Amino acid sequence: MTTVVVVDDQFLIRDGVAAILDAEAGFTVVGTAADGAEAVGLITTLAPDVALMDIRMPEVDGIEATRRIVESGSPTRILILTTFGADDLVLSALRAGASGYLLKDAPRESLVAAIRAVAAGDAAVEKGVLARLVQGQPVQHHxxxxxxxxxxxxxxxxxxxxxxxxxxxxxxxxxxxxxxxxxxxxxxxxxxxxxxxxxxxxxxxxxxxxxx
Missing domain, CATH: 1.10.10.10 (Winged helix-like DNA-binding domain superfamily/Winged helix DNA-binding domain)
Known part of the structure; x- marks a missing residue:
């Protein structure tokens, strides 16, 4: 069973996605949050397998929340679910530690497949985005x-x-x-x-x- 937390500041989207996943075999929504700060606390407490994270939220946005969750050492994998497909936002989320992203207008099947991929340790990222993740950045030798x-x-x-x-x-x-x-x-x-x-x-x- 894959446990999920849904994070979105829009009530209808948050509860709608939660309802979809609760009706899907193999998924259990263990909590929801309306902003990034609430999400960090909830995920720290519940340690779900996957968190669906919106980007644009008041106070603490999804990118900062993702960064805090990853830096805390949490085993939860983050899948960005957003209406914004702009490269700068997507790449910022991935650099913060997200395992993938999906647009909110994606079909139900794509949402389910993306969560399963992220839960399994894979990346749910469109072809070419992984390469752009480091494109243009100076080569490093840590x-x-x-x-x-x-x-x-x-x-x-x-x-x-x-x-x-x-x-x-x-x-x-x-x-x-x-x-x-x-x-x-x-x-x-x-x-x-x-x-x-x-x-x-x-x-x-x-x-x-x-x-x-």
Whole structure:
């Protein structure tokens, strides 16, 4: 059972999304919040698997709330659910630690699939957005990140480099002439070795290590 908290300052959207998920097999909405500050407290207390987080909210917005939750060490993964698809907002949310984003006009099936992906440690992000996450930023060489990458095998380095470029699992499989199942296994092992939350975090770590 996947536990979810829904965060949105609009009552109809908040309760509507909660009702949709409660009616979906495999999901339980354990709480709702109307702003970012309330969300931080609720998520700290309940530790749900996934939090659906709006961006534009009074006082503490969704980006700042996401940053606080991630920095607290919470295991909860954040999926941004917003009406705003502008790159700067989306990328700010991902850099704050969100595992993905979805527009509010997405169909029910997309919402369910995105939550399941994020809960499983994957990223629910459109193709190309992962690459833009670090595009235009100066290449970094954080000693901790460089040291962490030494734990990876040569093949895992290859896989991580392609992940950092925004490649999907099927694209990685074709590029390296291996099966998709093998790619998934490599990505899972890389996340474990680097203690990465998800695919988005892998992209950031790779950039910090100068890989990409």
């Amino acid at each position: 000693p901790e990140a460089v040291s962490a990458l030494r734990r990876l095998s040569p093949r895992e380095h290859e896989v991580l480099r392609l992940v950092a470029q925004g490649a999907t699992n099927p694209e990685i499989a074709r590029s390296l002439y291996i099966g998709e199942t093998t790619v998934k296994t490599h990505v899972s092992r890389i996340q474990t070795k680097l203690t990465a939350r998800d695919r988005v975090h892998l992209v950031v770590l790779a950039h910090h290590a100068g890989l990409g």
